[in-house]
Amino acid sequence: MKNPVGYFEIPVSDLDRAVSFYAKVFGYEFERTTGDGNEMAWFPIREDAQGISGALAKGESYTPTTKGSLLYFNTDNMDDILSKVSANGGRTLYPKTSIGELGWVAEFEDTEGNRVALHSQ
Template sequence: MTNPVYHFEIPVTDMERAVAFYQRVFGFQLDRQTVDGYEMAFFPRTEDRPGASGALAKGHVYTPSHSGCILYFDVEDIDAVLRLSEAEGAKVLYPKKDIGAGGFVAEIEDSEGNRIALNQVPA
């Protein structure tokens, strides 16, 4: 096993707002479904490749937060994603930082109040 995480769920309180935010900031389409009574919006997943994918999730067991796990989203251009996220109302919680061979990282607060991170690997 090379990548032990298979699936994650990001809590949301307003699914319309959250889907719009993630689609505009990251540039991909989310697949909306109801699963076990919970409203979900799934991120793209390639079945024949390693790595995790997940969903935005709305329901009584989902509470947006700054604490707990921090999910890192790979991005090609961290500066562009930071600009897009701020234009969508996100707060920068941890500005872009050079981490050497690991590239660059930053953290933002999404439309729902979750702390998420961005990672740009070196070219």
Template sequence: MTNQKTNPVVYFEIPVNDMRRAITFYQTVFGFTFEQEELDGYDMAFFPLNDNQPGITGALAKGDVYQPSHQGAILYFYTEDIDSALENASRLGSQILYPKTINTDHGFAVAEIEDSEGNRIALRQTI
């Protein structure tokens, strides 16, 4: 058994069917900018990465092995304003899957939505 020296998750990929629609969704809801490229034959749009900040990065990924779904892992996206993010997502036709819930004991609010591609994602705001 090795002594773990980093956080267990270092990168993620979110399956998409329509890359342009997915980029528009994540730009509108969170304000992200993306860098696009083809990697190993797959269309990828990489989330921003700041090496000097905590957290991980990933990509929107389109290809035959990527299938959007409500099942599987749920990624939590940090937001400064969960209400605004929910409003932006709703304007884009996003379905709220788990309404905003505040956990005062731990100091955060969460909600879950369906992204433009049919993936279940979560929002998290420190309160």
């Protein structure tokens, strides 16, 4: 049996702005495609690594929000990521907070208006 989630999409209004934000904050490189009238920018994926990957998605059915599902990005340096979020047009919504033995969490709003979370051990 596989884990419940296998893929994600983050809705965006401006794909260039969103790609720039996530590239500067996390250092990701994106591959762009189009399909079914939607523009996509794919997060990197390593087949030999744990976890899932997904895409930034722009199209008629994609609406950025802070009220929907919450996606957690793993990080080894949460303070650095939150600093880059602020420096690149995002803002911290929930500061770095201990969750005991499970590590640390935080939340930010990206340049598109999405609420996104961070987790570190």
